[in-house]
Amino acid sequence: MIILFLLIIPVVTASICVFIKKHHVSKYISIAGSFIALIYNIYLNYNIYTYHSILGFNNFFYVDALSILTTQIVTIVAFAAALYSAGYMEAELHDGVISEKKLQWYYFLFHMFIFTMLLVCVINNLGVMWVAIEGTTLATTFLVGFYNKKQHQEAAWKYIILCSVGITLALFGIILTYHSAKGVLEEVGYALNWSDLRAVADKFEPHLMKLAFLFVLVGYGTKAGLAPMHTWLPDAHSQAPSPISALFSGVLINCSMYGIIRYHILTSKCVGSEYSCTLLMIFGLVSVIVSIPFILIQKDYKRLLAFSSVEHIGFVALGIGFGGMYSVYGAVLHTFNHAVAKALLFFCAGNIFLKYKTTEMENVKGIIKTLPVTGTILAIGVLAITGTPPFNIFVSEFLVLAGGFASGNPFIITFSSVLIVCITLIFIGFIYNMYRMIFGTPTMDIPKGETSKFTTAAMLFLLFFVMIISFYVPPLLREVLRDIYDIIRNVQ
Amino acid sequence: MTQQIIVNSRAIDILAVLMLITTIILIGTSRLKTCIWVYAFRSFALTLVSGLIASFSGIHHIYITTAISLALKVIVIPGFLFHIVRKINIKKGQESLINYTFSLLLACGIILIAFYSTQNVIQFENTFMRHCLPIALSITLLGFFVMIIRKQAIAQILGLITMEDGMFFAALSTSYGMPLIVELGLFFDIMVSVIIMGIYVYRIKESFNTLDTDFLKELKE
Numbered sequence: 001m002i003i004l005f006l007l008i009i010p011v012v013t014a015s016i017c018v019f020i021k022k023h024h025v026s027k028y029i030s031i032a033g034s035f036i037a038l039i040y041n042i043y044l045n046y047n048i049y050t051y052h053s054i055l056g057f058n059n060f061f062y063v064d065a066l067s068i069l070t071t072q073i074v075t076i077v078a079f080a081a082a083l084y085s086a087g088y089m090e091a092e093l094h095d096g097v098i099s100e101k102k103l104q105w106y107y108f109l110f111h112m113f114i115f116t117m118l119l120v121c122v123i124n125n126l127g128v129m130w131v132a133i134e135g136t137t138l139a140t141t142f143l144v145g146f147y148n149k150k151q152h153q154e155a156a157w158k159y160i161i162l163c164s165v166g167i168t169l170a171l172f173g174i175i176l177t178y179h180s181a182k183g184v185l186e187e188v189g190y191a192l193n194w195s196d197l198r199a200v201a202d203k204f205e206p207h208l209m210k211l212a213f214l215f216v217l218v219g220y221g222t223k224a225g226l227a228p229m230h231t232w233l234p235d236a237h238s239q240a241p242s243p244i245s246a247l248f249s250g251v252l253i254n255c256s257m258y259g260i261i262r263y264h265i266l267t268s269k270c271v272g273s274e275y276s277c278t279l280l281m282i283f284g285l286v287s288v289i290v291s292i293p294f295i296l297i298q299k300d301y302k303r304l305l306a307f308s309s310v311e312h313i314g315f316v317a318l319g320i321g322f323g324g325m326y327s328v329y330g331a332v333l334h335t336f337n338h339a340v341a342k343a344l345l346f347f348c349a350g351n352i353f354l355k356y357k358t359t360e361m362e363n364v365k366g367i368i369k370t371l372p373v374t375g376t377i378l379a380i381g382v383l384a385i386t387g388t389p390p391f392n393i394f395v396s397e398f399l400v401l402a403g404g405f406a407s408g409n410p411f412i413i414t415f416s417s418v419l420i421v422c423i424t425l426i427f428i429g430f431i432y433n434m435y436r437m438i439f440g441t442p443t444m445d446i447p448k449g450e451t452s453k454f455t456t457a458a459m460l461f462l463l464f465f466v467m468i469i470s471f472y473v474p475p476l477l478r479e480v481l482r483d484i485y486d487i488i489r490n491v492q
Numbered sequence: 493m494t495q496q497i498i499v500n501s502r503a504i505d506i507l508a509v510l511m512l513i514t515t516i517i518l519i520g521t522s523r524l525k526t527c528i529w530v531y532a533f534r535s536f537a538l539t540l541v542s543g544l545i546a547s548f549s550g551i552h553h554i555y556i557t558t559a560i561s562l563a564l565k566v567i568v569i570p571g572f573l574f575h576i577v578r579k580i581n582i583k584k585g586q587e588s589l590i591n592y593t594f595s596l597l598l599a600c601g602i603i604l605i606a607f608y609s610t611q612n613v614i615q616f617e618n619t620f621m622r623h624c625l626p627i628a629l630s631i632t633l634l635g636f637f638v639m640i641i642r643k644q645a646i647a648q649i650l651g652l653i654t655m656e657d658g659m660f661f662a663a664l665s666t667s668y669g670m671p672l673i674v675e676l677g678l679f680f681d682i683m684v685s686v687i688i689m690g691i692y693v694y695r696i697k698e699s700f701n702t703l704d705t706d707f708l709k710e711l712k713e
Contacts, residue, residue, distance in 0.1 A: 127674030134681045141688050150699050151710040157692050158708070161648060164685055165639065168655045171678075172632070172662065179666040192671060235711045 003054065003061040003122050006044065006071065007115060009037045010078075014111035023093060023103050027086035027454075030107050034082040034114070038075040044068060049479060055124070055195060062124035062195045065483030069332065070121045070251075070258045073339045076465065077250040078114045080458045081243040084347050085110065087454030088243055091354050097147070106146065106241075113139040113247065120255045127192045129259060130167065130174055133223060136252060137163045143244045144236045155232075155239035162232040163223055170219020173212040173263070180204040180212075194262060198490075201269035213267040213276050217260055217283065224256035226283045226317060227290035230310045234294070237306035238359070242350025245302065246343035249309040254335045257316055261488065264320065269490050273323060281321035281415055287314025288422045295429040300359045302349050304433060305342065308385060311426055312338040318419065319400040320488070324407050328485050330399025336477075337392040337469055341384045344462040348378040351451050352437075356444075361433055366442035373450050375438055377459050382434045384466050386427040392469035397423065500548045507537045507544075508627045511661065512603070515634045515654060519599050519641075520592055524582060527650055528573045535565035538657055542664055553672040560679050561660070569653065569686055573646065576690050580697045582646075587704065589641045599634055606630040624665030632658030645693045645703040649686065656682055 013033025020026040045068055047054060053064040063071075089106065092098050098106075116135040123129045137160060145156030174192070181191040184203045191197075201209075222229040237248050260280075267276040291311040298304040312334070319331025349359075351374045356364050368375035384391035404416030450456055468474070473481075514534040518527055539562045546554035588595060606629040635654030642648060660678075663670050670678070697703055 125671070125674065127670055128677055131674065131677030131681055134685070138681065138684050138688060141692075145692070145695075148695070153692065153695050153699060154708040154710050157645070157689075157696060157705070158711075160685065160689060160692070161639075161652070164652055165636065165655065168632075168652070168659060171659050175659065175663045175666060175670070178663070178670060182667050192674065239711070 001056060002044065002047065003056045003063055006037065006040055006122065007118055009033060009040065010111040010115040010118065014108045014115065017107035017111060018104050021100055021104065023089065023100055026103065026107050027089070030082045030110065031079075031086060033111060034075070034079040037114070037118075038079045041068075041072050041075040045072060045476060045480070048483075049476065052483065053195075059124055059193055059195065061122050062193070063122050064487060065480045066258065066261065066332075066487050067121040069336065069480050069484060070254055071118055073254055073336055074114065074117050074121070074251045077247060077339055077343045077462075080343060080347070080462050081247050082110070083461065084246070084350070084455050084458035085241075085243040087452035087456075087458070088241065088350050088354070090454070091451055092241075102146075105142070109139055109143050110244070113143065113244075115139075117251060117255045121258060124193045124195055126174055126177065126194055126197070126262070129262075130171060133170075133220065133256060133259060134164070134167050136255065137167070137223070140240075140244070140248070140252075144240045146241055146244070147239075152239045155235040158232045159236040162229075166219050166222025166229055168219070169222075170216045170259075173215030173219065176208050176212040176215070177204075177266070180208045194266075197266060198269065201266045204270045206271045209267050209270040210275055213263055214279065216263045217276075217279055220256045220259045220263075221283060224253045224260065224317075225287070225310050225313050227287040227310060227314065230287065230290070233310060234303045234306040237309065238300060238302035242302075242346050242353065245305075245349070246346035249306065249346060250339035250343035253309060253313045254339060257313060257335065260317075261320060265488055265490060277321045277323050279321075280317045281412075284314040284317030284319075284321055285415055285418065287311065287317065288419060288426075292422060292425050292429070295426050295433075298429070298433060299361055301352070301361050301364070301433070301437065302346075302359050304361070304430075305345050305349060308426070308430070309338075309342060311422075312342070312385075315397065315400065315419075318415065319396075319403070322400065322404045322407060322412055322415075324403040325485060326406065327400045327403030328488055329481050330396045330403060332481055332484050333469070333473070333477075334393070334396035334400065337396050337466075338385075340462045340465040340469075341381060341391075341393055344377065344459060344466060345381045345385060347455065347459050347462070348374050348381060351455055352378075354451050355446060361437055363443065364437045365440040367438050370442055370446045370448050371450060372448075373456055374459070377463055378434070379438055380463065380466070382430055382438075384470075386430045387423055388427070390470050392466050395469065395473075496548065500544050504541055504544055505623055507541050508624050508661070508665075510534075511537045511541075511657075512627050512630060515631050516596065516599055518650065518654065519634065519638060520596050522588070522592070524577055524644075524646055525574070527647065528570050528577070531573075531650055531653065532566055532570035534654075534657060535561070535570075538661060538664075539566060541661065542669070545664055545668055549668050551668055553675075554669055556672065557669060557675045557679075560676075564679055564683060565653075565657070568683070572686065572690060573649070576693055577646065580694060580703075582703065587643060589643065595637075595641055599637065602633050602637055603630045606633055625662060628658050628662035628665055630658075631655075631661060634658075643704050643706045645689075645696060645705055648705065649689050649693070652689075653682065653686065 017026045048068045119132040141160045145152045225233040264276045291307045294307040316331050319327045387393045387397045542558040607626040610626045632655045635651045638651035
């Protein structure tokens with residue numbers, strides 16, 4: 001019951017927002033709704049801390065440390081994005097880019113998107129999880145095409161077609177799992193419930209599970225943005241309105257990764273961890289490598305951030321694939337760090353876009369002069385996302401790599417070495433591009449001043465998380481991470 | 493009773509082959525309306541398979557999914573696609589990346605691969621299922637193939653729902669369908685996604701004045 005309440009909050013918020021015409025009312029409702037969800041999620045965290053896992057609603061919901069961390073990321077970024085939307089959409093409304101009627105739909109889809117993402121994380125049945133992941137695509141297609149110009153329509157079309165195809169392939173994996181589970185479990189009705197599957201996963205047919213994992217990895221990997229299935233991602237992430245881009249890059253890819261990790265655990269139990277770990281490592285490394293040239297030659301700053309998401313999701317896949325204590329701990333911490341840092345950067349990008357009205361990097365100069373607060377936060381964010389010490393991403397990347405080198409496996413050590421070269425190149429690309437944007441003199445005559453209080457508040461809220469993880473991992477988070485490691489290792 | 497099962501499995505075999513043939517027709521035809529008719533026909537065959545499986549397995553919830561499948565896949569989705577085709581008034585046939593003869597040849601190759609690769613994957617108790625999984629996989633892969641070779645937006649939608657048909661058939665033939673709640677979710681997702689894609693087909697036609705997705709070239713590095 002306590003889990004159901006978490007899902008009801010965004011649905012109620014969405015259905016209120018769709019009926020309210022005035023933006024100055026609906027923005028507060030949207031902020032309040034996402035704030036309640038955030039607080040409620042922290043409360044759930046303590047529950048998990050005590051009971052480790054909660055089964056609810058006739059085994060329909062299953063929540064453990066892995067789900068609670070993902071929902072926590074969703075609610076944190078969602079609250080920040082709601083706060084940011086209030087300021088961003090106010091400015092868009094003021095400029096006459098969108099109408100108030102469209103904003104009703106914007107807030108409705110925004111909260112439905114949050115709802116589907118939370119559903120992915122708390123559901124027990126793997127089939128319904130598939131439905132929820134497809135649901136995230138459906139809820140966001142109109143948000144990608146929100147401004148409805150040619151390029152937005154193109155991005156939305158690519159997004160829905162590629163993600164639907166990918167996810168259809170994942171369905172085949174689920175069908176195969178169901179088939180092999182039916183032979184093992186007596187109660188067939190529960191044959192797709194993760195909590196039941198996990199107990200008997202070692203009795204499944206190994207070659208079926210291998211095939212199933214491959215299909216699920218490709219299918220959910222499309223949604224997560226793993227290369228080479230990532231081609232929709234830069235388009236969709238760059239064409240969506242900035243608050244939505246933040247949610248896409250920050251949390252949507254984590255939700256798909258969550259689905260992959262669930263399957264990784266099942267497959268490891270059935271055929272040993274080597275098979276799925278190797279696949280995750282290969283896809284992860286390919287994603288990191290593929291993103292390098294696009295980051296180096298990029299002309300559009302929102303696409304730059306989008307390709308950086310491909311890199312970071314690859315990094316998470318690699319960390320999970322390495323499989324040691326430090327690597328898995330670091331990889332899961334990395335999902336959190338990347339979510340807050342990338343959302344922060346997309347918020348900066350939104351402010352820059354509102355000011356300069358372009359996404360071309362060469363036309364944007366001297367942000368630090370025109371937007372002093374955004375410029376400073378952007379500089380910190382760029383240092384954080386590239387893994388510069390002492391910021392949060394450095395901590396998690398260091399843990400993953402340390403785990404990789406400590407593993408003693410020559411294969412993993414080679415991967416780690418290549419990875420170090422890759423992140424150095426990405427660091428160069430990022431700093432080179434961003435330095436010219438942040439400093440330098442503005443080419444056009446642009447008035448000085450921040451967008452609005454809401455956007456600044458949203459950025460400071462996320463900056464708080466970036467800074468806190470940089471120096472100190474709170475004990476509750478540490479407990480959750482340790483729990484997740486146990487879940488992934490299958491000891492609990 | 494055994495007689496009954498043999499008759500049923502014969503019928504399912506025949507329907508499965510019919511589904512495969514209709515998918516091949518989808519690849520060999522350029523007229524959109526014919527393609528939609530073909531899709532509706534294949535969905536009807538799929539519904540019959542699901543009805544037959546419901547009757548001889550005695551699992552009641554398959555009747556429910558059969559009814560929904562009949563309503564959605566045979567009537568609503570083809571009707572909606574016809575509505576779009578009429579509304580945006582497409583006259584000329586669709587272009588294919590590869591010419592039709594050669595794509596039929598490739599389709600044969602895909603079917604061979606599907607049969608070869610599923611031969612030893614699953615050991616079945618019932619013999620008839622052994623023919624069904626390769627056919628289901630062939631239909632899925634052929635749907636994928638259609639999406640690759642056809643650049644026209646509606647043809648891509650048809651390819652996608654063909655893939656989904658293949659998946660439904662795979663689920664039916666390997667494990668008598670998925671649990672009811674999953675099936676309901678699947679139907680809901682398919683319906684909503686086809687509607688959203690339909691809306692985008694309309695918008696793309698409005699702003700690009702073509703449905704050829706090759707013209708979608710605004711976003712590039």
